Structures are given as structure tokens and as C-alpha cells.
Amino acid sequence: MSDHHPHEETTRSPYAARIRAIEALLLEKDVLTEPEVQDGISYMEARSPANGAKLVARAWLDDEFKTLLLSDGKAAATALNMEPAHPAEFVVVENTPTIHNLIVCTLCSCYPRAILGRPPDWYKSFEYRSRAVREPRAVMREFGFEPPEDVEVLVHDSTADVRYMVLPMRPSGTEDLDEQELARLVTRDALVGVSVPLAPDPPIPADA
Amino acid sequence: MGGSPGGPIDTKGHEVEDWERLADAISSALGARGLYSTDEHRRAIESLKNYRDLSYYERWVAATEILLVEKGVLTGDEIGERTAEIELRWGGP
Amino acid sequence: MTYRPGDRVRILSSKKPGHVRTPGYLKGKSGWIEAMIGPFPSPEDLAYGLSGLPERTLYKVGFKQADLWEDYQGPAEDILYADVYEHWLQPGEGGTA
Numbered sequence: 548m549s550d551h552h553p554h555e556e557t558t559r560s561p562y563a564a565r566i567r568a569i570e571a572l573l574l575e576k577d578v579l580t581e582p583e584v585q586d587g588i589s590y591m592e593a594r595s596p597a598n599g600a601k602l603v604a605r606a607w608l609d610d611e612f613k614t615l616l617l618s619d620g621k622a623a624a625t626a627l628n629m630e631p632a633h634p635a636e637f638v639v640v641e642n643t644p645t646i647h648n649l650i651v652c653t654l655c656s657c658y659p660r661a662i663l664g665r666p667p668d669w670y671k672s673f674e675y676r677s678r679a680v681r682e683p684r685a686v687m688r689e690f691g692f693e694p695p696e697d698v699e700v701l702v703h704d705s706t707a708d709v710r711y712m713v714l715p716m717r718p719s720g721t722e723d724l725d726e727q728e729l730a731r732l733v734t735r736d737a738l739v740g741v742s743v744p745l746a747p748d749p750p751i752p753a754d755a
Numbered sequence: 756m757g758g759s760p761g762g763p764i765d766t767k768g769h770e771v772e773d774w775e776r777l778a779d780a781i782s783s784a785l786g787a788r789g790l791y792s793t794d795e796h797r798r799a800i801e802s803l804k805n806y807r808d809l810s811y812y813e814r815w816v817a818a819t820e821i822l823l824v825e826k827g828v829l830t831g832d833e834i835g836e837r838t839a840e841i842e843l844r845w846g847g848p
Numbered sequence: 849m850t851y852r853p854g855d856r857v858r859i860l861s862s863k864k865p866g867h868v869r870t871p872g873y874l875k876g877k878s879g880w881i882e883a884m885i886g887p888f889p890s891p892e893d894l895a896y897g898l899s900g901l902p903e904r905t906l907y908k909v910g911f912k913q914a915d916l917w918e919d920y921q922g923p924a925e926d927i928l929y930a931d932v933y934e935h936w937l938q939p940g941e942g943g944t945a
Contacts, residue, residue, distance in 0.1 A: 701928075
């Protein structure tokens with residue numbers, strides 16, 4: 548059963564009015580203020596997979612930063628002004644030629660929101676949460692990625708106070724790319740581990 | 756949940772709706788105020804009898820309501836009444 | 849008790865009701881301590897508005913996928929990690945590493 552049905556224009560969830568009602572009541576009773584609610588909205592809007600891509604691209608180019616990222620994720624994010632205020636730990640796990648990491652939260656949908664923002668719908672789905680731990684390779688196949696048999700797949704179930712992100716391997720043929728161009732190759736799916744970064748655009752042939 | 760059989764994964768997403776952003780923000784703001792914790796929110800979500808029938812943010816809103824009522828911040832009646840008023844303004848539920 | 853990386857452990861099979869952060873699929877399963885993550889207030893208590901104190905030690909625990917699922921499709925080296933609280937662990941067979 549799918550966890551979420553896309554809302555059509557004409558079908559509004561009954562919970563839409565409910566949360567508006569809750570908001571109105573909380574503001575009227577001074578339990579919350581308008582600026583606090585706005586801050587809550589801005590906080591999430593400011594966070595996205597682009598932050599993760601930046602961390603990865605910087606790590607690919609700078610070994611010291613990479614060491615920091617792998618030993619103290621929050622310090623690395625703070626160094627790039629990402630303000631990861633959430634109390635949970637942020638741990639980055641590295642893919643290598645013999646290891647591929649996959650992140651899941653079977654119990655709910657824990658995700659490094661303080662860095663990456665909201666998780667995608669599929670990450671929160673019952674299908675992903677139930678299957679990623681049991682058949683990670685089949686799940687990755689659905690995202691178009693197949694790790695070779697000689698690569699170990701490590702699944703991390705975020706069951707407690709740690710949030711995980713993957714540091715994917717740098718694609719080959721990217722020696723000439725700068726940090727921004729590298730960051731563009733790092734997809735959200737690669738940061739969760741269901742896939743790997745994009746390959747660089749093939750160079751335009753001289754005679755084209 | 757983990758290890759249960761499951762069907763194919765729907766890899767498309769949906770555009771986050773404004774009410775979902777609001778659900779997220781209200782929950783964060785209440786947490787920042789110390790009115791409830793993430794753990795209480797998770798517990799409230801897990802307690803939902805219709806868990807599998809609700810979408811992700813629908814569960815959030817339902818859990819937020821459970822906690823606000825549990826802690827005596829709001830009553831179920833006033834939430835229900837205000838919700839009905841809003842739906843009327845929007846042209847019916 | 850305090851565990852160290854490499855120690856064999858077994859997850860308790862407790863049917864404790866209410867909010868728990870140990871997934872059902874790991875109960876009764878054997879693995880090893882991969883790392884000590886650190887002390888945190890217990891989420892099982894925080895979930896009911898209690899203080900969660902004294903803090904409990906959280907461990908990263910590794911399991912061979914082949915030990916978790918009879919029908920696991922993949923190499924014998926595939927691993928699953930979960931973060932488990934000390935009170936859900938007991939020493940496993942084979943003792944400490």
C-alpha cells in the first residue's frame with residue numbers, strides 16, 4: 548500500500564484545515580507567535596540536498612575537510628555555514644571501491660533534515676522502510692543502480708539519535724571540474740545511497 | 756515495519772503543500788518552546804489507529820493534536836469547531 | 849555493562865509495549881558492537897514526558913544480513929547497522945572479541 552497519495556487540485560486533505568485551525572488557536576492563545584511559525588517555515592526552506600552536495604564536493608577537493616566531515620559531520624556543516632542546529636548527531640559514511648552505504652529509518656523516517664531539509668516521499672514510504680533493510684540491492688535497482696557483487700552493501704538503520712548521509716565516490720573524468728560543477732553531480736538520491744552521483748557531461752568534440 | 760514484504764517504490768514525489776509546511780513548522784516551533792519533544796511526537800504517531808491510512812503529514816497533524824490535547828494546551832472541541840469554520844470559509848470540506 | 853567494539857551481542861527479545869526504538873526485526877538477533885556512540889536520554893522515557901535520565905549508552909551494532917534474513921539476496925559480506933541502546937543488549941555467544 549502506498550504511503551502517500553498525490554493530492555490533486557480538487558482533493559484537499561481534511562488535515563489542511565485542521566492544522567490551520569491549530570495554528571490560529573495557538574496564536575490566539577499566545578502559545579506561539581507569528582514570527583516563530585515563520586521561522587519554522589524558513590528553517591526548512593533554507594535546507595536542501597544542495598547543502599549535502601556542497602559538503603561532498605568540498606570533501607572531494609580537500610582532504611582535510613573530508614577528514615573533518617567523516618569524523619564530525621556537524622562541525623563540517625557548521626564550517627560551511629549550514630547551521631545544523633538540531634540536537635541529533637550527524638554522521639557521514641564513506642563509499643569506497645569495496646563499500647556502498649544505504650541509509651534508511653525503518654521506525655519513522657529519520658533523516659538529516661537539519662542539513663538536507665525534508666526527505667523525499669519515497670524515503671518515508673512503507674515500501675522503502677520495509678524493503679531497504681531486507682533487500683537493499685533490489686531497492687537500489689529500482690533507482691537504476693546496481694552495486695557490483697564484490698562491493699559490500701552496508702545498510703544503516705537510523706534507529707536513534709544519529710542521522711546519516713553518504714559521502715559518495717567521486718565520479719571518474721571529473722579532474723577538471725570546480726567545486727560548483729562537482730556539487731551539481733551530487734544528487735539527493737546519491738546522498739541517501741539509493742544511487743550514485745551523475746557522470747560528468749561528456750566533453751563536446753572539437754569538431755562538433 | 757523493517758523486513759515486512761513491500762511492493763515497488765514510488766520514486767516520484769509530490770510537491771509539498773503549504774499546509775504540510777505549516778504542520779512541519781508548528782511542530783518545530785512547539786518543540787523549540789519545550790511543549791513537546793520529538794520522541795513524544797513519534798509516540799503519538801505510533802499510537803494512531805489509522806496510521807496506514809494517513810499520509811506522512813496527516814500523521815504529523817494528528818499527532819500534534821493528540822499532544823496538545825494531552826497536555827491541556829487546546830481541547831479537541833475547539834480544534835474541531837475552528838476546523839469546521841475554516842472549511843466553511845474554504846467552501847465546504 | 850559497557851561494551852567495546854568487537855564484542856558479540858544479542859538483541860533482547862523483550863515485548864516491551866509502548867514507544868521503543870529497537871525494531872522488531874532485530875529482536876533476538878546476534879551481531880557485534882561496531883562503535884560506542886555515546887550517552888543520550890532514553891527516548892523510551894522522553895516519549896512519555898519523562899526526563900529520560902539517567903542517560904543510556906547508545907551503540908552502533910553490526911549484523912550480517914545473512915543472519916537477519918533467511919532469504920537474503922546478496923553476498924555474505926553485506927551488513928546492516930542499527931543504533932541500539934545498552935538496555936536492549938546482552939552479551940552474545942563467543943564472548944568478547
